[in-house]
Amino acid sequence: MKDIIKSSSKAIKIPIFPLAIFLLPEGKVRLRIFEAKYLKMISIASNGQGFVIKLPKDSQKNSSATWGSLVKTEDFNQGEDGILEVDVKCLSLVKINDVSMNSDGLQFCNTKVFPHWSQQQYSQHQVAEHLADMLAGIMSEDTMLKHLYSRQLTQDPAWIVARWLELLPVSLAIKSSFVGNQDFNQAKNFVESIIHK
Amino acid sequence: MQTNLLCKETNAKSIKMSDEIDHPQLCLWLKAVSENRNKQAFTHLFNFFAPKIIRIARSKFPNEAQANEVVQETMSNVWRKAHLFNQDKGAATTWVYTVMRNVTFDMLRKVKANKEDNLSDDIWPIAEGLVSDDDAYEDHLETENLKAVIDNLPESQREVVKGFYFMEMTQEQLAEKLNLPLGTIKSRLRLALAKLKVKLGENHD
Known part of the structure; x- marks a missing residue:
């Protein structure tokens, strides 16, 4: 099934x-x-x-x-x-x-x-390393996320930015704008402006 | 399936009652609890909220003991945390239902943790049984009642009943995960949103 x-x-x-x-x-x-x-x-x-x-x-x-x-x-x-x-x-x-x-x-x-930017391939260096590390940290500490994504942890930049957008405490209207005109780089910049060291 | 659904009478009554909520009185009782540990005021709060909480909790946890636990845990948190209620930020009912929501989520998490191992294929027959046509129709009228109740709930409470495991982080959780002060997170979010809104505005021109 x-x-x-x-x-x-x-x-x-x-x-x-x-x-x-x-x-x-x-x-x-x-x-x-x-x-x-x-x-x-x-x-x-x-x-x-x-x-x-x-x-x-x-x-x-x-x-x-x-x-x-x-x-x-x-x-x-x-x-x-x-x-x-x-x-x-x-x-x-x-x-x-x-x-x-x-x-x-x-x-x-x-x-x-x-098609959506989150389904495209981008080269590794296009996303800051700490975004991936912090996401992996959060997913390993949360029982539900850990279960859901157990076999799917990836280093793919679009995957990382997309998961961050889902998790961030931002209104749905704002999140939806990343389905409209906003491209991968804009989404990445948005996430990076919140998640940085 | 749900076994403790509401009957029409209680449903109609709860809608009527919500029209008659004496919000200033609820605030005064919460204040009396927070400032003077006033037991009488707490009793009034308990009498007002407990029946409402139990009704919601029973639709969530068909097991009566668990529904009672939600009431007990929620009301003891109300007793302990009444000082955190700020009437400028929202109605007393909203605050209490938020407390209830958190209690419910905690309990669901516990339930889930106990069930972690039960993910093999042997649950498929159960799942198939659940979605058979007979069951769906049998449940239908009761679900209609439940739906009417859900639609009349404040939004925060509706989420609890509608049910999915909420994954979006709160600002507090994000601050904790990133090991940063909450104020820093708030100002980063504000800045990022302001920048984005400018951009969205440009796009529309």
């Missing part, structure tokens, strides 16, 4: 999970799913095309189109309180179009994958 998600730019409508969380490609989060319609969504998503995490409208004001994070389920768990816990990973960012709602109140949309 895992690793069956290939592409989302087909005509199949994909379910939407509205959630105020900023997630770039390769980013991960553990969700707790308990509403019936979203349990259903997980079931639909596991058929192959994943689902889209969509930010509230007002936090997208700095980007030109409505976008979301297309995610796939990496792992399931059941919390001690019986609630389904789902670890998801962002595959890519998508433009959201043609949203409709089914009788359960679950929203579906057409998606179009668009």
Whole structure:
């Protein structure tokens, strides 16, 4: 059932999970799913095309189109309180179009994958070394992050800057601007202006 | 699945009650607790908040003992930390619900820590069972009730109920991780945001 998600730019409508969380490609989060319609969504998503995490409208004001994070389920768990816990990973960012709602109140949309700077390769020296070191330190000390990223720690500059953007205590509207016009260098400069020695 | 969901009556009542919250009175009670360790004022606070907390906690922890623990832990933190409440910064209800949120997160973390080893494939049947159609429909009406309650909660509290493990750091956590004073972090964030906003403004022109 895992690793069956290939592409989302087909005509199949994909379910939407509205959630105020900023997630770039390769980013991960553990969700707790308990509403019936979203349990259903997980079931639909596991058929192959994943689902889209969509930010509230007002936090997208700095980007030109409505976008979301297309995610796939990496792992399931059941919390001690019986609630389904789902670890998801962002595959890519998508433009959201043609949203409709089914009788359960679950929203579906057409998606179009668009490239983001966080998916490109940049040479090693383009990111300050301490950004990588400090990120690795934080991830190794946090139980949840350590679990989610156990096998994925990388030295890739875009990956490091993207993870920092997700973690920094900055509003979603600001974070969203790094999906709009802002490129890798601007994101890198922004993170470095906060995280330096 | 959730077993302790709310019935319609309690739901309607809680909405009605929230319209009648006497905010100045709550502030006075918190002040009395913080300045004079006033037990009577604390009793009033307990009577006001405990039923609300237990309702929320039961939707989060179907286990009644855990829900009670949330109430106990939250209210004892309210007793100990009442001096940290600042009425210029927000309503007493918001403050208490924030305390509750932190308690809930701590408890969820504990739950998670105990479950660390349980990530093998044998949980798949459980997960599949959870998303079967019958279950989803059975749960549906109760979820509607729960949703109505969630929608009427202050935002901070809604997050607890909606549920994901919050990964964004607070300014305090960032300061601690970087081993820097909180003031330094705050001014770095301010500067970085100011610079960015200028840039965003330029982009729009």
